[in-house]
Amino acid sequence: MPEGLRPIEYAVLAAIDDRPGFDQRKLAMALGIDATSIGQMVDRLAAMGLVDRTLDPADRRVRLLVPTLLGTSLRQRVRPVLLEAQTRILAPLEPAEQATLLELLARVVEGNDGYARPGSGRRNAKRRDGYMCPGGNGQGLSEP
CATH class of the missing domain: 1.10.10.10 (Winged helix-like DNA-binding domain superfamily/Winged helix DNA-binding domain)
Incomplete structure (x- = not known):
């Protein structure tokens, strides 16, 4: 960056x-x-x-x-x-496809918002690059 x-x-x-x-x-x-x-x-x-x-x-x-x-x-x-x-x-996507992809991704994120909130049943967070990350491996949400 x-x-x-x-x-x-x-x-x-x-x-x-x-x-x-x-x-x-x-x-x-x-x-x-x-x-x-x-x-x-x-x-x-x-x-x-x-x-x-x-x-x-x-x-x-x-x-x-x-x-x-x-x-x-x-x-x-x-x-x-x-x-x-x-x-x-x-x-690689047509403009309409780009808009659809972004809309679908936003819906997926919003639909799973509860899983990203503290106390939502994840394992304890681990540190990665100085920040707390959800999941056991610091790469995202842990498996259930």
């Missing part, structure tokens, strides 16, 4: 850029990432100067996430490269 970001970190940065003012808990729920992992990723993004945490005026225990100018700029630089890669990957 360009700029030293892991793909999941770019996704977190993009989500923060799209939804400035989300707190970590809401961001974790929106992305289907456990709280520990989202905290580690936000820590890394903040250390890189890409994200700031501000106090929520309504609840001073909560930190709201906002992209920095550097974070927004980085996203704008990297996004065309990622869109080009997506175009290249989907190129």
Whole structure:
């Protein structure tokens, strides 16, 4: 990934850029990432100067996430490269097929959303690249 970001970190940065003012808990729920992992990723993004945490005026225990100018700029630089890669990957399909594939994949993800949430009957998470990953081998959901 360009700029030293892991793909999941770019996704977190993009989500923060799209939804400035989300707190970590809401961001974790929106992305289907456990709280520990989202905290580690936000820590890394903040250390890189890409994200700031501000106090929520309504609840001073909560930190709201906002992209920095550097974070927004980085996203704008990297996004065309990622869109080009997506175009290249989907190129064998006709435009209508691409739309269908993306719609079907989104339905599969949404339909299995409960399995990605903490406490959904998975085995204990193991660490991989510093982040908590569901499943016994750190590669995804474990077998039942």
